[in-house]
Amino acid sequence: MPATSAPLVREQPWLACFCMALALFCSTASEAAVRSCSCCEEEIKKRDDIVYYSFPTFNNSMGMGGAGLAFQKDAITSGGNLQLTPDSRSITEDLLNNRTGSVLLMSPVTLWRVDSQGVRHDASFNTSFHMNMYRVNTSISGEGFAFVIASSLDGPPPGSHGGFLGLTNTTFKSTSSSFVAIEFDTTKQSYDPDDNHVGLNIGSMVSDPAVPLSSVPPGNLTLAPVNTKVDNSHTVWIVYNGVGHHIWVYIAPWGQEQPERAVLDAPLNISSHLPQRAYIGFSASTGQDTYELHAIHSWNLTLDKLPGDDRHGGQWKVILPAVLGTVSVTAAMIAAAAFYFQSRYKALKMELKLSEALRRLPGTPREFKYATVRKATNNFDQARKLGAGGFGAVYRGTLRSTVPGTTKSRVDIDVAVKKFTRNDDRCYDDFLAEVHVINRLRHRNIVPLVGWCYQKGELLLIYEYMPNGSLDQHLFRARETPQQPDTLLGWNTRYNIIMDVAAGLHYVHHEHEHMVLHRDIKASNIMLDSSFRGRLGDFGLARIITCLNKNSYTDIGVAGTWGFIAPEYSMSRKATRKTDIYALGVLILEVVTGKRALNGYHESFQLLTDWVWTAHREGRLLEAVDDEVVGEFDDDDASRLLLLGLACTNPNPSDRPSMAEVVQIIAKSTSLPDVPLEKPTFVWPPEGGWIPLEFDEPTMITSTQWEDGSSVSSGDALGATTT
Structure with a gap:
């Protein structure tokens, strides 16, 4: 066993x-x-026939010797995964270039042994791992990663970035250290057949053999496709026969069985190239302007444990x-x-x-029977599916409810059922985190929680149904997938939606008992009720901050969506109210322009904020307004929202307006902030420490002061100014 x-x-x-x-x-x-x-x-x-290592998930404690993993250079754990190089979605481009990282077993394994007759015996092994090589749609893939057996724990040597995959720093056979590696290469070097191949490397970066994946049936395997998701990642199996001195490598899309045909099939005598005891693990690198995330989601390794000398014959x-x-x-x-x-x-x-x-939880949410929810959604019929995200899928359902004050009168209530489908322990933590936050919130611009359900591993949250879906369906999908013209939003509706979202965000930042950071503000998380009023939804990434001070933040890791993540957030991994305000600014620009936060608007621009800032500098700011509302919007109102969006997305957090100022600007109760013509340069670290005193001031916790000196809630103020 x-x-x-x-x-x-x-x-x-x-x-x-x-x-x-x-x-x-x-x-x-x-x-x-x-x-x-x-x-x-x-x-x-x-x-003891074999040695077995199993890593179904990874965490930070593994680097401290608890699970026997040695982390070198840029390698970290994040979200239960190994990240050999930085995540290309959440940090700036200059921090992605020329990176290396490796993770090896802390203790060496025995690869071969000599018996009493002087005969050398190699240990057979087989390993499998779930890998993901992610790159955003505008980046060039690079450089790749390797499964490696190394002679030491020294880690990637200096200059081993780029095509060296963190293994060596020369194309010639290394004299300082020995290694045997299976490379998964996504960038073509002068000695490579192409930019999508698997190779066997013995002490050198020149693979022998190197097999292009296009030459192996079915011929459509791509190691680093654009915008890779976990569902599009791969499983790799590597089998080494120590008796026959041969190695096989198999690859299949994640979730599929091991294929019959190996992508690499080559002779190999490990004992001729490595010391008796060596270290097994992974190594990866990025190059200059060629980068991608190299992640390992799980790993299993089985290795023959070679017996000692046998002097008792064959008894x-x-x-x-x-x-x-x-x-x-x-x-x-x-x-x-x-x-x-x-x-x-x-x-x-x-x-x-x-x-x-x-x-x-205060005011414990209502618990529903699983049979009731299943019946309400017609057994989670695909025809009732409203959408899907990182945590699962959402279905429309109809519940029967008794009218208050009666015993027999019953009415049908439409609900949205969020079904958590991710199959790991974090799914339960995500479920509890969302309930913990949303159950406390009571505001007309926040999607209310109706109840919850749990049975036999099924986790369900039941929300009030929003008849008009999410904001992104009307801003983007209506034009990307031709539909009826009336699905596009008019100017007054857009202005009101921005008012509503600002009111909801001010509530969670300042008016609620404890500050709540949403951390994932974007159009797909803004729901529209029957009157097309905006509701802030999906608090799956939100966190409650219970200790208010001038440096209130949470530092549990970067969360959110690329294009909405503030530059200081990706650098410090600390979320604050100012990082939420940055995301709100991007959302405002999306609503006014009708364009996505991250797209190719011009050959020189990737981010929507850069495109709008250029229009502002060139004196043609109003040209950024969505063509669908040209002729029906007020120039002053459009300028107000566009300049507010730029002010909120100022690269330096201390120069962004507070949430109270944002609400007042939208309500036309105060003048616009001074927005420079040139986009300011991001300064890091900021002067005086990572958060200046004015960076995230906790003033105006429960109310907003308006021009007439009265103190009213943001929701009441916005409701009074709705156009």
């Missing part, structure tokens, strides 16, 4: 019990078989088959039982965790 790694046993206490039971049973079953040969007993007890060969047969049958039975009890244990643990957490 494979020896489970110590970290896995520590995290699953029930598994330790089963392992002990297996050992006891096996020792009893084999006692009769070995009684006649006591000289073999100690050899059998010492025998053990008679007894061992009987013992192994007994052990195999027993292991299969216990494995089946372990799987069953693990599932039951995990389900019970999650039920208790959810029940306890939800009971602690």
Whole structure:
């Protein structure tokens, strides 16, 4: 039976019990078989056929020796994954160039051994891993990553970025260190066949062989396609036969079975190229203007554990088959039982965790029976599917409800059911985080939570249904997918939606008991009710800040959508009210221009903010207004919103308006901020520390002061000025 790694046993206490039971049973079953040969007993007890490593997920503690992983250079863990190079979606371009990173097992493994007769034996191994090589649609792929067996833990040497994949810094065979690697290359060098191939590298970057993936059926495998998602990533299997001295590499889209044909099939004698003990892991690099995220989502490795010298001849060969047969049958039975009890244990643990957490919430949300929700959505019929995102899918449903004050009168209520479908433990944390935030919020411009449901691993949140869908459907999809003309939004409707979103954001920032940072403001998260009024929705990435001070922030990691992420957020990984205001500014520009935040508007521009800022500098700001509303908008109102959008997206957070100022500007209660003609240069770190005193001031926590000196809520003020 494979020896489970110590970290896995520590995290699953029930598994330790089963392992002990297996050992006891096996020792009893084999006692009769070995009684006649006591000289073999100690050899059998010492025998351990394989060494097994399993990493279904990764976390920060693994680099401290807890799970035996050594992180070098730019390699980190994020979201339960290994990131060998920085994430191309969340930081500036200059920080993506010329990066290297590697992750290796902290302890070396034995690759070969010499027996008493002087014969060398190689250990066979097989490994599989789930990989993702992400690049945004405007970047050039590069450079690639490698599964590597290295002679040391020194990590990527200086100058090993670019096409060297963090393995070496020369195209010639390395003399300082030895390695054997399987490279997954996405950039063509002078010695490469193309920019999408797999190769075997032995102490050199010149692969022998190098196999273009286009030459292997079905011929459509692309290592780093544009805008890769997890669902479009790949599983890799690598098998090394230490007896026949041969290696095979298989690749398939994630979720598919191992293919019959290997993409790489080559002879290899590891003991001729590596020391007896070496380190196994991954290495990757980016180049100058060629970059992509190199991520590993999970990893399994099985390695033969070579026996020591055998001086007792062949006596053990008679007894061992009987013992192994007994052990195999027993292991299969216990494995089946372990799987069953693990599932039951995990389900019970999650039920208790959810029940306890939800009971602690103020005004506990209503719990619905799973059968009721399933019936309401017609068993989650695809025809009722409203959309999908990173956490799951959303379905339209109809619930029967009793009219208040009566016992028999019942009405149909339309709801939106959010079904969490991601299959990992973080799914439960995401569910609880969203309930924890949204259950506290009560505001007319926030989508209200109706209730929740949990049964047999199914996590559901029930929200009030918004008949007109999300804002992006009307801003972008109506023109990208031709529909009826009346689906496009008029000018007054757009202005009102911006008012509504600002009111909702001011509420969560300043009027609620605790500050809430949304962290994912974008058009697809703005819902429209029956009157086309805006509602702030999807608080799946939101966080509550309970300690208010002048530096209020959360630093649990960068979240959000590329194009809406403030530059200081990607640098510091600290979210503040100012980072939400930046995203709101991008949203305002999207609503006014009808263009997406990240797109190719001009050969010189990638970001919408840059395009609008150029129009402002050249004195043609109103030309940025969406053609669909030309002739019906007020010039002053359009200028007001465009300049406000630019002010909110000022690269330097201390120069952005506060949320109270934003609300007043939209309500036309105060003058516009001074917006320079030239886009300011981003300065990092800011003077006086990472957050200046005025950076995120906690003033005006519960109300906004208007020109007449009265104190009213943002929602009341905006409602009074709706056009």
